[in-house]
Amino acid sequence: MPALDSVLQQKLQLLEAKHAKRALQPVTREGGVLVQSGEKPLVSFSCNDYLGLSHHPKVIKAAANALKTYGAGAGASRLVTGNHPLYAQLETRLAEMKGTQAACVFGSGYLANLGTIPALVGAGDLIIMDKFSHACMLDAARLSGATVMRFAHNNLEHCRMLLEANRADHQNCLILTETVFSMDGDRAPIPALAKLAEEFDGWLMTDSAHDLFSPTTLHPSPSTISMGTLSKAIGSYGGYVCGSYTLVEYLKTSARSLIYSTALPPTSVAASIAALEIITSSPELCEAPLENARYFTTRLGMETAQSAIVPVILGDNEKALAASAILKEKGFLVTAIRPPTVPQHTARLRFAFSAAHTKAQIDAVAAIVKGLLHA
Ligand SMILES: *Cc1c(COP(=O)(O)O)cnc(C)c1O
Numbered sequence: 001m002p003a004l005d006s007v008l009q010q011k012l013q014l015l016e017a018k019h020a021k022r023a024l025q026p027v028t029r030e031g032g033v034l035v036q037s038g039e040k041p042l043v044s045f046s047c048n049d050y051l052g053l054s055h056h057p058k059v060i061k062a063a064a065n066a067l068k069t070y071g072a073g074a075g076a077s078r079l080v081t082g083n084h085p086l087y088a089q090l091e092t093r094l095a096e097m098k099g100t101q102a103a104c105v106f107g108s109g110y111l112a113n114l115g116t117i118p119a120l121v122g123a124g125d126l127i128i129m130d131k132f133s134h135a136c137m138l139d140a141a142r143l144s145g146a147t148v149m150r151f152a153h154n155n156l157e158h159c160r161m162l163l164e165a166n167r168a169d170h171q172n173c174l175i176l177t178e179t180v181f182s183m184d185g186d187r188a189p190i191p192a193l194a195k196l197a198e199e200f201d202g203w204l205m206t207d208s209a210h211d212l213f214s215p216t217t218l219h220p221s222p223s224t225i226s227m228g229t230l231s232k233a234i235g236s237y238g239g240y241v242c243g244s245y246t247l248v249e250y251l252k253t254s255a256r257s258l259i260y261s262t263a264l265p266p267t268s269v270a271a272s273i274a275a276l277e278i279i280t281s282s283p284e285l286c287e288a289p290l291e292n293a294r295y296f297t298t299r300l301g302m303e304t305a306q307s308a309i310v311p312v313i314l315g316d317n318e319k320a321l322a323a324s325a326i327l328k329e330k331g332f333l334v335t336a337i338r339p340p341t342v343p344q345h346t347a348r349l350r351f352a353f354s355a356a357h358t359k360a361q362i363d364a365v366a367a368i369v370k371g372l373l374h375a
Pocket of ligand 1: 239
């Protein structure tokens with residue numbers, strides 16, 4: 001066997017022994033929350049298409065029209081010839097909805113973080129981030145060359161301690177957190193973090209990938225840097241950063257993941273615009289996933305859900321995988337989430353609730369989970 005393969009085989013065997021190896025499963029989604037995994041139709045609680053917009057007829061129509069008119073691909077980076085006029089429409093709409101002066105759309109949420117954070121801070125600067133922040137914020141922080149420190153999850157005192165001890169030794173300071181945490185479903189204390197940023201002459205950047213564009217979850221401070229994705233509740237693909245005119249002007253000339261990567265296909269941009277129109281004209285749609293999540297936590301006697309995401313923490317990898325397999329057998333897709341995505345010994349089932357789930361589906365899955373927890 002070539003040396004490369006034998007080294008990789010060893011690494012794979014180690015992962016397998018820890019039940020930490022990941023593998024791709026073919027899945028097709030045909031609208032609503034029904035998916036097809038292999039031969040088996042399943043009700044999914046593992047999609048981030050919270051509002052069911054990826055299959056909304058108006059979204060599909062907008063994407064199909066853009067496809068027929070403008071073709072399948074953008075052809076170049078936005079800085080070269082890929083900046084289709086649809087981009088300006090989408091950015092205006094995003095800024096309006098987030099209450100900021102401007103917005104910048106990127107190829108994905110990952111690329112938005114990867115481009116923005118190193119554009120804002122570098123060697124000699126300080127990043128202080130919540131320990132549970134998404135992997136792509138951590139990757140971006142490391143890439144930036146700034147000093148990176150992490151505070152205990154949602155722990156304002158710890159964040160303040162790190163600022164007190166380190167802020168003075170650095171030029172610029174960026175605080176990073178998520179508004180809704182992707183694997184725990186809880187919310188960050190954004191107003192308190194914004195205050196800390198102000199007090200220590202720093203900037204706050206929030207990742208709202210799992211926020212649902214509901215008026216109650218929008219940003220309190222126009223001076224924060226607000227990042228998000230078009231790939232989840234918006235049902236399409238892409239990422240964005242909202243903030244001041246100056247911030248956006250600067251990102252468009254500095255963010256490397258924007259400059260050196262091909263623009264999104266016009267289909268994705270058109271789909272996002274249509275999805276944002278639907279949200280604006282039916283704001284009640286954004287409340288439904290949280291209502292469904294709360295229905296589930298009530299059924300199980302758990303703490304009331306704070307967002308559309310509800311973790312059921314089981315501990316061992318093996319236990320989480322076994323629970324996921326039982327649910328699959330009974331017709332439900334609930335993917336097990338394991339370290340390093342979540343901390344050691346907190347492997348879990350992660351439920352993502354959609355506006356498209358019915359009470360009967362939630363009742364059925366809750367009954368199985370109850371059985372699993374009391375087994
Ligand atoms: C999914 C996710 C991203 C990445 O967004 P994509 O558009 O999928 O690349 C970034 N941050 C958080 C918190 C996420 O959950």
